[in-house]
Amino acid sequence: MNRVPGTLWRSAMGVIVIAGLCALPSVAQTSSNASGKKTAAPAGWQEKWVGMYEGQDREGKIAPPGFKVLYPPEPDTIELVDSLLQPWAKARGLTTSYELEDPGQICRPTGPLRGNATSEFELLASAEKITIVGGTGGGILTGGIRRIYLNRGHLKNPPLTYYGDSVGHWEGDTLVIDAVGFNEKTWFSRDPQRHTEALHIRERWKFVANDGWLEKTITVDDRFALTAPYTVTRYFEKLPDATAQPERLCLDTPEARRAWIKLYKRYERDYEEERKNMGSNVSLTEER
Amino acid sequence: MTRNRGMAVCAAALGVLLVALATPILAHHSTTMFVNDKTITLEGTMTEVAFGNPHSLFFLDAKPVEGPNEPMKNWSVEAPNPRRLTGMGWQRDTIKAGDKVRITGYARKDGKPQILFIEISDDKGHHFSEKRENYTGN
Amino acid sequence: MPIRTDPYGLLAAAFALTFALAALPAAAQAPAATTTAERPELKGPDFTGVYQLVPSGASLPGGLRNQGGPEEIPLQPAAQATARASSPKDDLAKLCMPVGPFRMMAWDGNKMDVYRSPGRITMLYENYFLGHMRTIYLDRPHTPGAPLWVGDSVGRWDGDTLVVDTNRFNEHTWLNSAGAPHSEDLRLTERYRLVDGGKYLEVRMTAEDAKVLTGPYTYTRYYERVNTEIQEDICNDDLETVVE
Numbered sequence A: 001m002n003r004v005p006g007t008l009w010r011s012a013m014g015v016i017v018i019a020g021l022c023a024l025p026s027v028a029q030t031s032s033n034a035s036g037k038k039t040a041a042p043a044g045w046q047e048k049w050v051g052m053y054e055g056q057d058r059e060g061k062i063a064p065p066g067f068k069v070l071y072p073p074e075p076d077t078i079e080l081v082d083s084l085l086q087p088w089a090k091a092r093g094l095t096t097s098y099e100l101e102d103p104g105q106i107c108r109p110t111g112p113l114r115g116n117a118t119s120e121f122e123l124l125a126s127a128e129k130i131t132i133v134g135g136t137g138g139g140i141l142t143g144g145i146r147r148i149y150l151n152r153g154h155l156k157n158p159p160l161t162y163y164g165d166s167v168g169h170w171e172g173d174t175l176v177i178d179a180v181g182f183n184e185k186t187w188f189s190r191d192p193q194r195h196t197e198a199l200h201i202r203e204r205w206k207f208v209a210n211d212g213w214l215e216k217t218i219t220v221d222d223r224f225a226l227t228a229p230y231t232v233t234r235y236f237e238k239l240p241d242a243t244a245q246p247e248r249l250c251l252d253t254p255e256a257r258r259a260w261i262k263l264y265k266r267y268e269r270d271y272e273e274e275r276k277n278m279g280s281n282v283s284l285t286e287e288r
Numbered sequence B: 001m002t003r004n005r006g007m008a009v010c011a012a013a014l015g016v017l018l019v020a021l022a023t024p025i026l027a028h029h030s031t032t033m034f035v036n037d038k039t040i041t042l043e044g045t046m047t048e049v050a051f052g053n054p055h056s057l058f059f060l061d062a063k064p065v066e067g068p069n070e071p072m073k074n075w076s077v078e079a080p081n082p083r084r085l086t087g088m089g090w091q092r093d094t095i096k097a098g099d100k101v102r103i104t105g106y107a108r109k110d111g112k113p114q115i116l117f118i119e120i121s122d123d124k125g126h127h128f129s130e131k132r133e134n135y136t137g138n
Numbered sequence C: 001m002p003i004r005t006d007p008y009g010l011l012a013a014a015f016a017l018t019f020a021l022a023a024l025p026a027a028a029q030a031p032a033a034t035t036t037a038e039r040p041e042l043k044g045p046d047f048t049g050v051y052q053l054v055p056s057g058a059s060l061p062g063g064l065r066n067q068g069g070p071e072e073i074p075l076q077p078a079a080q081a082t083a084r085a086s087s088p089k090d091d092l093a094k095l096c097m098p099v100g101p102f103r104m105m106a107w108d109g110n111k112m113d114v115y116r117s118p119g120r121i122t123m124l125y126e127n128y129f130l131g132h133m134r135t136i137y138l139d140r141p142h143t144p145g146a147p148l149w150v151g152d153s154v155g156r157w158d159g160d161t162l163v164v165d166t167n168r169f170n171e172h173t174w175l176n177s178a179g180a181p182h183s184e185d186l187r188l189t190e191r192y193r194l195v196d197g198g199k200y201l202e203v204r205m206t207a208e209d210a211k212v213l214t215g216p217y218t219y220t221r222y223y224e225r226v227n228t229e230i231q232e233d234i235c236n237d238d239l240e241t242v243v244e
Helices: A006-026 A045-049 A076-084 A087-094 A254-281 B007-022 B082-087 C007-022 C077-085
Strands: A051-055 A120-125 A129-134 A145-149 A165-171 A174-180 A200-208 A213-221 A230-238 B034-050 B056-064 B073-079 B100-108 B114-122 B127-129 C049-053 C111-117 C120-125 C133-138 C152-158 C161-167 C187-195 C200-208 C217-226
Touching (some): A045 A120, A076 A230, A120 C111, A120 C120, A254 B034, A254 B056, B034 B114, B073 B100
Parallel strands (some): A145 A165, B073 B114, C133 C152
Antiparallel strands (some): A051 A230, A120 A129, A129 A145, A165 A174, A174 A200, A200 A213, A213 A230, B034 B056, B100 B114, B114 B127, C049 C111, C049 C217, C120 C133, C161 C187, C187 C200
16 A cells, blocks of 8 residues: 655645644534534533523623634624625515514614623533523523523424524533524624524533633524525633522613514504505506 | 535635734624715604613604705614613713704615614704714614 | 545544533533532522412411402502502503512512522513512622612521512612502511422512601512423513503
């Protein structure tokens, strides 16, 4: 058997190096659950994970020492997503009515991809699930609650929801999360960048920096809306246990709630008017 | 459209990463339905004042000062949250429905009767304004 | 024959080493607090789980049944008049705003999950918009602050029973669907305990408001511990007609 030629070997090494470079931004990200080795939950995980967290980009906070934020939060995520949107998805964004379709306008949930890095969140847990209130998981303001089930895989026919069907398993000290089953009411960002029901979010959460920070590596994919998946890494500092969970409500006064709903209905009526006017210009009798 | 996985995606993602890191973080209100280079000043009467998080909302029967022949319409004004407003000195009952006001704000791209609040004055000597460059929207 | 040392090979090896180092577990932290002084949530039974309100009229083992309810609350005459003057269309539940714990814990079909964390017990409601989130801080006093929709809750264990004291309510919520008002003096005392071998959670809810009620009023509700999951329930997906 001939020895592999030197040039071919160097090319192969070059490929490995570039592949390594590509893997570096999303360190342990693998392409699916199946490729990682499932393990039992780490002993005492609830005590370690449960609690209050505060995202990077608070004043003075960037990332834990020695860790690099790979993608800044919005609006640079907006630019990134814009570069990946398929043409029809871009077109759909242009015809999206902000007033009627931005879920945040009247306090519908804004979904798992907004309010990312800057949000606080709380992790709660039972043996069966880990629940995230706020943060990546949407904002507390708008009912951003995701329950990540540790005791099962995906439902066969999950109802399509704002926050999807999230399941998780352990790979050593890393929590690996997979989420599908999203409705189309939420956006990639606070701009009308639309995703489809094929939205697929994979996350790997683990503690870094002496267990003081939670690192989330989040891969977002949508085979119908994006030309390629993208990955972001976020850091959240674990806060002292006594940190309060303040009450936070979207449109938290009756007058504000009523006023914004009134505005919503005004836009709804305008929209219906416009549609009717367009319809009346269409002549059905001129078919040839 | 076929999607390339593997090498080409990696290279593209890496390329985008380099571009993203090189781009300064934008601090202004993201591209929504308001423009940031055209303002409208309205004169009229408040019909509704609603403080709330994350955005307050006002309604007024008004017309633009630059269009005195335009019909009176009920305009809406998207405004900051209560903490920012009280920070300007504007308490919930400082300006009420029925008060005569003059409000300036950014216009909408589509021309609908709504503005994004910049400043307000009434006929009682109140004047409050928002530092627009700090407004990041929601 | 061995492959001679090769720069690409070295680089690849360097990457491999970096990955290996990155995979090493982080340095151990100080062990988590485990005394009940530091972890008051451990002083009583574990209520963690999902619960479904038992319909009124159903009879549980031992003759336990739901008793009373928000509609029976004894209002002073002025408060009765306020309630009579209100209209169902003004019910903030129609705007998907929180109804407050007094109404929520008796809300037909209520489903909630309960968690415990260091120093607190948390309740989330399937109808998140109406029930919102309640954080019950253990073994500590009330904190001052702005009035809240769900109030400020502090709790302590009394044997097997969790006793929760809630105050600092805003005045927006009704005490029942008929428009019963309350003042900012409203105070709720709740007593939670597991009964029938842990199958049910008993809630005894007492309201006190000297400005509005003729005296303290208590209702009892039973929640069955269930294995079903909390579903997403987005109240303002379907907006009711709002009168302008």
